Amino acid sequence: MSVATPIPARHKDVNRAKVCDDNFVEFVKAWDGRPGHRPAPDEAVLEGSHCSARDFLELFESQLVSRHLDLMARVLRVQQKVFYTIGSSGHEGNAMVARLTRHTDPAFLHYRSGGFMAERFRKLPDMDPVMDSALSFAASKDDPISGGRHKVWGSKPLWVLPQTSTIASHLPKALGTAIAIEQARRIGHALPIPDDSIAICSFGDASSNHATAQTAFNTAQWTAYQRLPAPVLFVCEDNGIGISVKTPGGWIGNAFRQRPGLDYFFADGLDLANGYGQVQAAVEHCRRTRRPTFLHLQTTRIMGHAGTDFEIEWRSFEELMAVEASDPLLRSAAIALESGVMGKDELLAKYEAMRARCFAAAEEADRRPKLDDLAEVMAPLAPYTPDKVQAQATRSDFAERRLAVFGSEARLPENQAPKHLAIQINQALHDLFCQYPEALLFGEDVAQKGGVYTVTKGLHKAFRNARVFNTLLDETMILGLAQGYANVGLLPLPEIQYLAYFHNACDQIRGEACSLQFFSNGQFRNPMVMRIASLGYQRGFGGHFHNDNSITALRDIPGLVVGCPSRGDDAATMLRTMMALAKVDGRVCAFLEPIALYMTKDLYEPGDGQWLTAYPAPGEAMALGEERVYAPEATDLVIFSFGNGVPMSLRAARRIEAGKGWKVRVVDLRWLQPLNADAIARHAGECARILVVDEGRRSAGVGEGIITAVVEAGQGAKPLRRVVGEDTYTPLAGAAFLVIPSDDDIVSMAEDIP
DSSP, rough: OOOOOOOOOGGOOOOOOHHHHHHHHHHHHHHHOOOOOOOOSSSSSSOOSSSHHHHHHHHHHHHHHHHHHHHHHHHHHTTTTTOOOOOTOOOGGGGGHHHSOTTTTTTTOOSSHHHHHHGGGGGGOOOOOOHHHHHHTTTTTOOOTTTTTTOOBBBTTTTTTOOOOSTTTTTHHHHHHHHHHHHHHHHHHOOOOOOTOEEEEEEEGGGGSSSHHHHHHHHHHHHTTTTTTOEEEEEEEEEEEETTOOOTTTTHHHHHOOTTSEEEEEETTTHHHHHHHHHHHHHHHHHOOOOOOEEEEEEEOSSSTTTTOOOOSSOOHHHHHHHHHOOHHHHHHHHHHHTTOHHHHHHHHHHHHHHHHHHHHHHHHHHHHHHHOOOOOHHTTTTOOOHHHHHHHTTTOHEEEEEEEHHHSSTTTGGSOOOHHHHHHHHHHHHHHHTTTEEEESSOOSSSOOOOTTOOOOOOOHHHTTTEEEEESSSSHHHHHHHHHHHHHEEEEESSSSSHHHHGGHHHHIIITTTTHHHTTTOOOOOOEEEEEEEESSSSSTTTTTTTOOOOHTTTTOOOOOEEOHHHHHHHHHHHHHHHHHHHHHHHEEEEGGGGGTTOOOSSSSOOOOOOOOOOTTTTTOOOTOEEETTTTTTTTEEEEOOOOHHHHHHHHHHHHHHHOOEEEEEEEOOOESSHHHHHHHHHHHOOOOEEEEEEEBBBBBBBHHHHHHHTTTTTTTTTEEEEOSSSOOGGGGGGGGGSSSSSHHHHHHHHOO
């Protein structure tokens, strides 16, 4: 009868970080092997390895940096000196990826990338991975990447773009960056990085299952199938577990080894001597072939998911000990001792010296200033330099290019008769492409077809496929591409075919594009103007997917600029300002195009042509937040609205004036985020009564923001009413008009205002 070997009391310690720490020291002390002949710096650290002794010693130091930052964080967390404990322990082999790539290869990293960062810091002189990381762990405003806003791996000089993603939402923009590297050359755009750069994107095995990751893999295969270059190195750091959910054994290899268009490589991330050549092969393949490459990097996870993850509550001691025995630092210690590059005393001294260095940095970081001012916290979120934006928006030094595109002076849009909204947007886009040679327009059906509503008609013919092109039908990837293009200095105008489709991809704007300036303290940015066919009131076509009025989903995204023109001239001048905001201040903008107003010509009666507008020539632009006011002298009633609500309010105003004798002012807000609270307050203060017309939904529209601005300005005591859509999806056909405001609803509500 066999008897189970008892587990030593030390190994039952609930503090698994301490156990892993002790394991290393005990392993080195207990080693009784015979060291080999110490190799020269350029010789293989072990026979047959592609890793030289110099490579190994520097990689091992990077591993120690990562490990002791983790250990330090676990100790100082309880003292409130450190605010982040999701560690990299077990993943230190990712340092090989950093060593074998360049610091100019844009990197989008998994949060367990301490080893990668420590090694990449080696690429430039006078950079300290320990102190920089300690400042980030301590949320100090001296943190060189986020300024104390979050613990992120990132560095402007090292081309590591900070990520806050935990669900692989950074994969689409990493792939987008790889595609952009190649596309920039096709349009003659000078890259800020070498032409043969690759994009690096690391993530965990659990995250590879996420829909956002899968869309990036699918698009990578889609590009490879068409022989389009996309030099992205996907690095799946496979530790076999996601928090507490285990990845089935062999799942990653089985899922990706035979995936067409995604070239698969495996590397042992637990063994520097063995894995180095494997990583090297993947990196060289990606750079040489310019094909999407999948590097399956074997790792492990010790010390739990984070400092708050007490694994002993759900894993046995036997299982924990087995995992801890695979610690890559134990293997690195063995390589050092077996090869003779370090003796036991030297190894332990190096280990303890790094511990002291990390703790000293952490104590110094704790003494550094923290963010304690709201304005300072928010400073990088939504930069705005009005004078520079205005100068850029009104720049008109591209007259020669315009003449070539439009054909003659007589055919310039400002020399044409007034036109409807769709045509004026189209003309403005042609102008913007002349003004910005780095501009790209892309999405579903935008090229030869010219868009579902022909708004982009002629752009593909004028500017060719390198600048105007169709994408696969995947909104997440469209916005990932936009971020990728922005990362290398291009100016993207992605089109989302309908507002309802945006919700499939919202996190690419909320969690990624709009957060980048904030979490990089303004060092990185994702300038873009996202065009979206939006809102309701289509006749003969629709249902809720094509009549979506969910503007609140956009207004809730910090830093996003949201504009919605109701007429053609406003659309042109707003687009110019949005492009300038993107170019000058790196802003992310959403341009909502009211579908039902695209072709609208008349306002009051059929044939009156009063909703056609003349095209504003280059040199005219609309200031951010500037409203359009109809009947500014009227003071009996002010109606605030936007989009489809504007022509409805104008028609209703005529009826109200006829029926009640009131003089009615209509204010088209045009800019929905940020709302111009000062303008709202001013108009409310000048008028006796207030009516808000909001085509959004009752519980989530724009009206709440308008009313809040009125009340906070002290105007809430005046008669105040709201006409708004109902809390329902939009039904098909005529029933749609039962749930959204109408001219009659506005007039009826005005009748009830005293």
